[in-house]
Amino acid sequence: MRNKIILAITALFITGAAKAQLSAPARTGQFGFTQLMVNGWAQSSGMGNSNSSGVTGIESFHWNIAGLGKVNGTELAFSRSAWLVGTGININSFGFAQALAGDKGVIGMSVSSFSLGQIPITTYDQPDGGIGTYKPSISNINLGYAYNFGDKISAGINFKLASESTPDIRVGVFAIDAGLQYADLLTKKTVKYMNSDQNPAAGREADIRFGVSIKNLGTDAKYTGDGLAAKSNIDGKSYTQTTSQRADKTPLPSFLNVGVAYDFRLDREKDKYWHRLTSALSFTNNSAAPNQTAFGLEYAYREMLMLRAGYNYEKGILDYETRNNAYTGMNMGATVQLPIGKTSRIGVDYSYRSTNPFNGTHTFGLRIMIDSN
Numbered sequence: 447m448r449n450k451i452i453l454a455i456t457a458l459f460i461t462g463a464a465k466a467q468l469s470a471p472a473r474t475g476q477f478g479f480t481q482l483m484v485n486g487w488a489q490s491s492g493m494g495n496s497n498s499s500g501v502t503g504i505e506s507f508h509w510n511i512a513g514l515g516k517v518n519g520t521e522l523a524f525s526r527s528a529w530l531v532g533t534g535i536n537i538n539s540f541g542f543a544q545a546l547a548g549d550k551g552v553i554g555m556s557v558s559s560f561s562l563g564q565i566p567i568t569t570y571d572q573p574d575g576g577i578g579t580y581k582p583s584i585s586n587i588n589l590g591y592a593y594n595f596g597d598k599i600s601a602g603i604n605f606k607l608a609s610e611s612t613p614d615i616r617v618g619v620f621a622i623d624a625g626l627q628y629a630d631l632l633t634k635k636t637v638k639y640m641n642s643d644q645n646p647a648a649g650r651e652a653d654i655r656f657g658v659s660i661k662n663l664g665t666d667a668k669y670t671g672d673g674l675a676a677k678s679n680i681d682g683k684s685y686t687q688t689t690s691q692r693a694d695k696t697p698l699p700s701f702l703n704v705g706v707a708y709d710f711r712l713d714r715e716k717d718k719y720w721h722r723l724t725s726a727l728s729f730t731n732n733s734a735a736p737n738q739t740a741f742g743l744e745y746a747y748r749e750m751l752m753l754r755a756g757y758n759y760e761k762g763i764l765d766y767e768t769r770n771n772a773y774t775g776m777n778m779g780a781t782v783q784l785p786i787g788k789t790s791r792i793g794v795d796y797s798y799r800s801t802n803p804f805n806g807t808h809t810f811g812l813r814i815m816i817d818s819n
Contacts, residue, residue, distance in 0.1 A: 477734040478667045478696035479608055479619060481584055485509070486527050486539040486558050488795035488811040492779020494756020496726040496742030498705035499627060499657030504541030504813070507556040507588045509703065510659040511602035512625035515592035517543045517552045519789070519818035523811065530772060531805035536561040545818055550594040560584035583611045590623075600627045606664075614673035621664025621698055629655040653709035657728075660702050666695035699734030722746040726756075736760040736770055742777075752781040754797070766802065776800040779809075789817045 485491045487505040498510040504523035506513030520543070527537040538561065543554030562582050566575035585608070592602030604623035610616070630653070674691045705728030712721035726742040742756035756777040762768030763775050779797030786792055795811035 477699045478617075479610070479662075479698050480734060481560060482586065482606075482608060482621070482662050483699050483701075483732075483734065484529070484537065486537040486809065487523075487525050488779055488797040488809040489752075489754070489781060491799060491807075491809055492754035492756065492777055492795070492797035493726060493742030493744055494740045494758045494775075494777040495730075495738075496705065496728045496740035496756050496758075497707055497724070497744070498625075498659055498703045498728045499655040500629075500705075500707045500724065500726065501657075503815075504543055504554065504556060506592070506602070506625070507541060507554070507590060507604060507623075510625040510627060510657050510705075511590045511604040511623050512592055512600040512627040512657065512659070514543055514552050514554050514590050514602050515550075515594045515600035515627075517545050517554070517815075520544050520816040521554075522814045523556075524813075525795075525809060525811040527807060527809040529807050530801055531808065533804060534563045552592050552594075554588075554590050554592075556588045556590075558586045580613050583609070585609055588623075598629055601625070606662075612671075612673065615669050615671040617667050617669045619665050619667045619698060621662045623659065623661045623663070625657065625659035627655065627657045629653060653707075653711075655707045655709075657705045657707075658703070660700070662698040662700045664698050666697050668695045669693040697733075699732070701730050701732040701734075703728055703730045705729070705740075720748045722749070736762070750783050752783070754779040754781075769802075772801040772804055773807075774800045774802050783813075791815045791817075 485495060485508045487508055490497060490501050490505045490509050495509060501509050501513040502516035503513065503521050521541075523541040525539040529535045529537050537558060539556065539558045541554060541556035543552055545552045562584065564579040564581055567578045567580055568575050569577070586606060588604050588606045590602055590604035592600055594600050602625050606621050606623065607618065608621065609618040670693065674693055675688050676691065677686045677688050679686055705726065707724055707726040710723040710725070711719050712723060713719055722745070724744040724746070726744070728740045730738045730740070732738065738758050738760045740756060740758050742754065744752055744754045746752045758773065758775045758777070760770070762770060777797065777799050779795065781793055781795045783791055783793035793813040793815070795809075795813065797809045799807040801807065
C-alpha cells in the first residue's frame with residue numbers, strides 16, 4: 447500500500463508539472479535548445495526511445511532519470527554519435543554513476559558535447575568569407591539522483607545546465623527532469639505451470655514495467671553578446687553608431703513521456719533464464735515537435751548479446767512531403783556484454799537511425815559496470 451501511495455503521488459506531481467509546461471499555446475513554434483531532444487546513447491536509441499519504462503544506468507539521463515537507480519555499484523559510459531552522416535556533426539557523451547553506500551540511492555553525472563566543425567566567418571561586406579573560421583560550442587551537463595522505494599519503484603530527478611556559444615554570442619539555461627519507474631514480476635500466476643506440458647506458454651515468466659518522465663522544465667533562453675550589436679548610419683548622419691538588437695526569449699523543448707514494457711522469459715526450465723524478449727511501447731507529448739508513439743523490441747541471450755529494433759511514428763512521417771524531420775522512423779542496434787572477473791562487466795553498444803536525406807545516424811558506446819556485491 448505504501449508503494450502504491452508513493453507511486454500515485456509522484457505520478458500526479460510529474461503529470462501536473464508536465465501539463466503546466468506543455469499546454470502554453472504561445473510557446474508553439476518558438477523553441478530553442480532543440481539539442482536537448484537528441485539522444486546520444488546507443489542502447490535506448492536502438493529501440494527507438496521506446497523503453498523509457500525499462501532504461502537503466504547512464505542512458506537514463508536522456509529518457510527517464512529514474513532508471514539511474516538500477517545501478518548496483520559503479521558504472522562508466524562513453525558514447526560517440528555520427529549525427530546525420532554527411533553533415534560532419536558528432537556528439538560525444540560521457541557518464542558516471544555510483545550507488546551510495548548504506549543507501550538505496552544512486553548519484554550520477556553526464557556530459558554531452560556537440561562537435562560542429564569549423565564554420566567560415568562572413569560579414570555584410572564579405573559575404574563569401576575568406577577571413578577565417580569559427581567553431582560553435584554546444585554542451586549539456588547533467589547531475590542526477592535516483593532513489594529505490596523497495597524493489598518495484600524507482601524515482602529520480604536530474605538538474606541540467608545547457609549552453610551554446612559562438613565567439614560573440616552566448617546563452618545558458620537551467621532545467622530539471624523528473625521520472626518514475628515501476629516494475630513487477632508476474633510469477634504468482636504462472637509459476638505453477640512451469641513444468642507443465644499442458645500449457646507451456648503460460649509457464650513463461652514475464653516482467654511488466656511502467657514509466658513516466660518529464661524533461662526540460664526550466665528557464666527560457668535569451669542570447670546575449672556583441673554579436674547582437676551592429677554599426678550603422680542613422681537618419682543619414684555622417685557618423686556611425688552602434689546599436690544593440692534585443693533578443694527575444696525562447697522556451698525549452700519540454701516533453702512528457704509515458705511508457706510500458708513487457709519481458710517474455712522464453713526458457714521453460716524453472717531456474718534458467720537465458721532467452722529474453724522485451725516488447726516496449728511509449729508515447730511522447732512534445733511541446734516542440736509532433737507527438738510520437740514508439741514501438742521497440744529487444745532480444746537478449748544470457749544478457750550477453752542483445753539485438754534491438756524500434757520504430758517512431760508521428761503524424762506525416764510516412765510521406766516525404768509531410769515529414770517534419772530528417773528521421774524516417776526505423777531504428778536498430780546491438781550490444782555485446784561480457785563479464786570481467788566476478789563483479790565487473792564491459793559492454794559495447796551500437797545503434798543506427800535511418801534518415802532521409804543524409805546517411806543515417808550511427809552511435810557507438812562503451813560501458814564498464816562494477817557491481818558492489
